[in-house]
Amino acid sequence: MANQTTAKTKVVEPAQPANTMSVIAPALGWLIPGAGHMIQKRWIRGALLFVSIGTLFILGLMMQGHIYKANGGDILDMLGFIGDLGAGGMYIVTLAMNWGQGAVAFAIADYGTKFMIVAGLLNFIAVADAYHIAIGKKQ
Amino acid sequence: MTIQLTHFSAAFVFSLFASIVFGITHRETTREMVRYGLYCFAMFLGGLLAAGWAMWLVRR
Numbered sequence: 001m002a003n004q005t006t007a008k009t010k011v012v013e014p015a016q017p018a019n020t021m022s023v024i025a026p027a028l029g030w031l032i033p034g035a036g037h038m039i040q041k042r043w044i045r046g047a048l049l050f051v052s053i054g055t056l057f058i059l060g061l062m063m064q065g066h067i068y069k070a071n072g073g074d075i076l077d078m079l080g081f082i083g084d085l086g087a088g089g090m091y092i093v094t095l096a097m098n099w100g101q102g103a104v105a106f107a108i109a110d111y112g113t114k115f116m117i118v119a120g121l122l123n124f125i126a127v128a129d130a131y132h133i134a135i136g137k138k139q
Numbered sequence: 140m141t142i143q144l145t146h147f148s149a150a151f152v153f154s155l156f157a158s159i160v161f162g163i164t165h166r167e168t169t170r171e172m173v174r175y176g177l178y179c180f181a182m183f184l185g186g187l188l189a190a191g192w193a194m195w196l197v198r199r
Contacts, residue, residue, distance in 0.1 A: 052156040062142040129164040
């Protein structure tokens with residue numbers, strides 16, 4: 001009785017083979033929006049992502065939106081930083097050039113701030129999509 | 140260089156580009172991507188107009 005074992009059926013999904021592309025595509029896609037798709041020969045999708053995310057981010061800057069830096073203060077500021085960080089290379093260049101540091105004085109500038117955060121968040125989705133293509137989960 | 144968009148044009152541009160990204164990333168085939176992108180765009184603009192009219196009614 002002590003040796004009786006209960007037979008448990010466990011469904012084990014086959015592990016996805018880790019490949020180089022599953023690391024490179026998301027990293028490149030984060031740095032340059034759409035590049036994660038382009039490196040996997042999804043040219044049109046990559047170009048559309050690049051134009052869409054890039055235009056949103058640049059319009060946000062032109063609308064005098066505010067860019068968030070790493071901070072440990074207000075929770076909304078931290079979330080803003082996480083959103084902005086998603087834009088990857090564009091965020092790094094913006095910080096390096098000291099753009100987007102003005103005070104938000106009118107409604108359109110506040111829209112600009114949101115444009116840049118959403119551009120970053122959309123790029124996070126694009127990065128996840130590039131990863132799914134790399135591991136073969138999506139065509 | 141700065142740009143001044145109206146509230147509607149800002150919402151229109153936002154809807155357009157967000158819908159393109161949603162369409163590409165949330166569906167498998169090209170046809171489904173286009174359909175879902177158009178659906179998202181219509182929902183964005185429809186919601187925008189509905190909210191605008193709702194605020195107009197509340198104001199009166």
